[in-house]
Amino acid sequence: MDWLTDLLWREGRFLGIEWHAWKIVGWLGNLTFFSRFLVQWYATERHKRVVVPVSFWWLSLVGATLLFAYALFYRRDSVFIFAYAFTWIPYVRNLVVHRRTLASTRRCSRCGQSSGPQASYCWNCGQAIGGS
């Protein structure tokens, strides 16, 4: 297990990284941003078709914001700053569209399934779902 100790602790530091508040922000951003790929992949495998869950957009937004803060306030690197300066726009837009879709969804009073905003009948049980 010496190899594991050597891998984790280098020069008296965890992973050989000089840890401080901004490094923690940057690594939290990295982990959050990376985790969105696992979440999306899992959702796609589970549904056996390409699925982008709403948590993907939240993880994207939080991860990109942390990395943007790290780039802007700590690294002050124009390339890094530009890479994350505008990515929040599609993330927020997808979250807004998702919220609007949920608000316009019609829920069946008999079986509880959700149908699209144009639906007159439940796709699952055929119950009429009232228009507003």
Ligand SMILES: [Zn+2]
């Ligand atoms: Zn129904």
